[in-house]
Amino acid sequence: FIQLLEKQCLNESNQMVKCPSLTVKQFSLEHIQRFVSCVSAALCGQFKTIIPQTIEVLSGSCVTIPCSFDVETRFNSNIDETCRALWKSDVQTVVFDSSNPQSSTIQGELKGNLTRKDCTTTLNNMRPEHSKEYFFRVECNNFRHNFHDQKLHISVTDDPPTPTLTPSTLKVEEGTSVSLKCSAPAPCLSHPPALTWTSSLGHIQESLQENQDRTKVQTSVLTFTASRLYHRLEMSCTAIYNKQDGSSQSVSTSLTADISYPPKNTTVSVRPSGPVPENSRVTLTCSSTANPAVRSYTWYRADGGREVVMGTRNVLDITASEVSSPFFCKAENDLGDERSNTRQIEVLCVGDTTLKIRDN
Template sequence: MAAALTVLLIGCLLQSALCGRFEVIIPQTIGVLSGSCVTIPCSFDVEDIYYSRLDETCRALWKYNEGTVVFDSSNPQSSAIQGELKGDLKRKDCTTTLNNMRPEHSNTYFLRVECKNLGHNFLDQKLHISVTDVPPTPTLTPSTLKVEEGTPVSLKCSAPAPCLSHPPTLTWSSSLGHIQESLQENQDRTKVKTSVLTFTASRLHHGEEISCTAVYNKQHGSPASSVSASLTADISCPWCGQYNTFMPQTIEVLSGSCVTIPCFFDVEDKYKLNVDETCRALWKNDQGTVVFDSSNPQTTGHLTGNLKNRDCTTSLNNMRPENSNKYFFRLDCNGLKYDFKQRKLGISVKGRF
């Protein structure tokens, strides 16, 4: 009997059901920008004997803590706070959007469901809405960036999205790599806009301020508001000041396609001035045959990096299975020539993946 009761309770929770009680599920707090809207995620339940009374006559009312009705879904245009019932009360969905919120609307709210043969104030769970003139500062995760050169980095910028019709726009200060955005749901069903920036850390990023700016567009033509969060990149290079390259150990590529080799190098300090516009990049296979020369690339590939910045990133075109080999980088400058054989890249060209 106890086991059956436990299964029933778990099933009830998993379905977000309230199991035949008068109860509402809403967030405890929501922060809203003045001049914008707020969408309140809301679901409720009633005692089983009243379930059949949830019909087309039902309306949702939102009240201040002192009992003043500020929104009535049956007459939204004449409500003190205009808005729209987004949910379907017959399905016990009371999700509501309140528009053009102002600081004077900061208050504690509760829901009342009123039907022809049913009326109930859901006083057990209340929502506090805080309306401010300043948007919330976005959150950077991680909050600090201290890594070695060549480390894959993933920075996430998050900003609350209380107004679903006007979610914030997130922009990064610099295009270091790939950016992917999404709208995610918190545990209390409020929404958050996220933007993830991924890139490979380079010494060129050391000391750079990386910032994410959230721009909130308001309703009815009110001026947009923006706020930023930033961090300073701390990129160390344990092998700097000596002959070395940093690149992957292996890369797999599809036959007939190209391969981009992320590549950075360094030289002894006394030769750094020799790394200038005279330099060219060469790639050799394990047998010492030159397969790419940046001074005469033709159709074999393209040097995408800047050698003066010690960036030897290179794309090789039209790879074939017979090109499967180990490769190393050679730097050829006026007064400086060096084969970086201490680190080699194994390229495996497959007919298909």
């Protein structure tokens, strides 16, 4: 149709005047059909199923297909107790019939209530040859329909899916509260995977959760406080899938913890360790564990109330003398520092027969 509009325009004298304009709007038959279709779907319902696009299942196990359907409103009264659920791989081939599940190509069980438009179905003992696309069909005394516009692809595999760790890497500071989640698909609700941790460091909580497409996933959350003792520790989660024939298969995934912490266990070692004559050379070594690694060492001599810097390497060479003050070292990284205990060197003098090196 053509619509006449009035707009404000400037004439040659810069005065505002009304100026008409024409707007042509065209609606094709396709546009009208789409509009009617949208209104009809909103008011009258439409034929559709809500099913996952893909499900991966372990060979020898079952698969539970979450399924719901809808029909045009005028057919609602026909969805009654006479209805049965069928799953088909093509228009001619029925692989499951809820009215005769034991004689179906793939045996199983209708879990949902068709009168509530719930077509959730479990198919048992899936095999590699069952890796196909499937769609749902409902048959009632006064109604039947193929929902072939929405199809599910089932992939039957010989190996179970690898569980997922979240986060996939673990790099935290000591003292941080960590929640490590292991997730594994649970396509067979009667035999969900069992999840185990090789390093049980804290509290474990398991739950069965639902994805957006209504498929299920088994989760196990390990909660612990990060410690330097766990640095470089391999943490593994194993998913054990029990098949319907009683056998089982397992698969694991792991990560290596990277726990950062300030210097710990800072100590001083002395060489030689035996009696040292006066004026002989003594080597002091400062050792410490840290992540990130120690970036600097500092040696101090406790001289009365003062601390005199003697060196800035992890090794300090000194000359043993009759008068010797205590020594200690400090190790430092980006997260902090730590001091060692003091080492008092007692020198063997002329006439002595022993040398004492003691910790303070």
